[in-house]
Amino acid sequence: MLKSGRVVLALAIVAAAGLGGWRIDVRAQQSAPVFSASPDPHAAPRPLMVDPEQARADYVENCAGCHGLHGSTVPAKLPELAGRVGWFMCTPEARAYLIRLPNVANSRITDNAQLADMMNYVIFELGKGSVKPGTPPFTAEEVAYERKFALSDRSLSDERLRLAKQVVQRCHAPDSIKLLYPGETAK
Numbered sequence: 013m014l015k016s017g018r019v020v021l022a023l024a025i026v027a028a029a030g031l032g033g034w035r036i037d038v039r040a041q042q043s044a045p046v047f048s049a050s051p052d053p054h055a056a057p058r059p060l061m062v063d064p065e066q067a068r069a070d071y072v073e074n075c076a077g078c079h080g081l082h083g084s085t086v087p088a089k090l091p092e093l094a095g096r097v098g099w100f101m102c103t104p105e106a107r108a109y110l111i112r113l114p115n116v117a118n119s120r121i122t123d124n125a126q127l128a129d130m131m132n133y134v135i136f137e138l139g140k141g142s143v144k145p146g147t148p149p150f151t152a153e154e155v156a157y158e159r160k161f162a163l164s165d166r167s168l169s170d171e172r173l174r175l176a177k178q179v180v181q182r183c184h185a186p187d188s189i190k191l192l193y194p195g196e197t198a199k
């Protein structure tokens with residue numbers, strides 16, 4: 013009994029060390045624990061994107077057909093990304109949601125570093141003005157972890173609303189974040 017307890021502890025330590033200074037945050041647990049957004053304070057700052065050209069090209073090819081070249085398709089029934097999507101980076105759960113979106117988690121971009129770059133383009137470029145200063149960009153490790161918990165299309169809008177309320181409450185995001193775009197009406 014004692015022995016297996018030690019083995020579990022050792023495994024936990026190895027797992028934590030393997031994440032290179034990142035911790036899994038089990039406080040804000042919905043279905044699966046989310047990857048912690050708090051970076052190692054001793055780690056060197058990392059660039060937002062390794063290859064910004066590729067990140068933009070990946071967005072244009074995979075996402076712009078629905079979300080528009082500049083992240084806006086108003087009045088289509090789609091969430092406005094431009095100047096807004098960064099609000100979801102401000103709580104661990106909402107941050108996880110961005111990678112667990114079916115179109116992102118199940119993306120045909122299998123390389124996690126490349127997908128992290130593309131999402132950093134979406135958040136920090138398209139979402140400019142809505143990201144809190146000092147927000148750590150996505151890493152390949154975080155993307156690899158979160159994409160295993162893809163949301164289903166069915167649970168998506170409820171989950172979005174729950175998290176939108178959360179970022180309004182905790183981060184003072186504008187109330188209109190609960191809508192897909194500011195000024196959206198019921199019909």
Ligand code: HEC
Pocket residue numbers: 071074075076077078079089090091092093097110113115116119131134168169172192
């Ligand atoms: C077929 C159309 C389509 C494609 C392609 C698509 N999306 Fe979406 N996306 C949507 C819809 C619809 C929603 C709203 C989901 C919901 O809450 O019902 C959404 C939600 C989002 C959100 C959440 C924004 C918010 O305010 O909740 C982000 C971020 C996002 N998509 C990014 C992407 C990225 C990045 C890609 C490319 C890999 C992509 N999407 C591809 C249709 C699409």
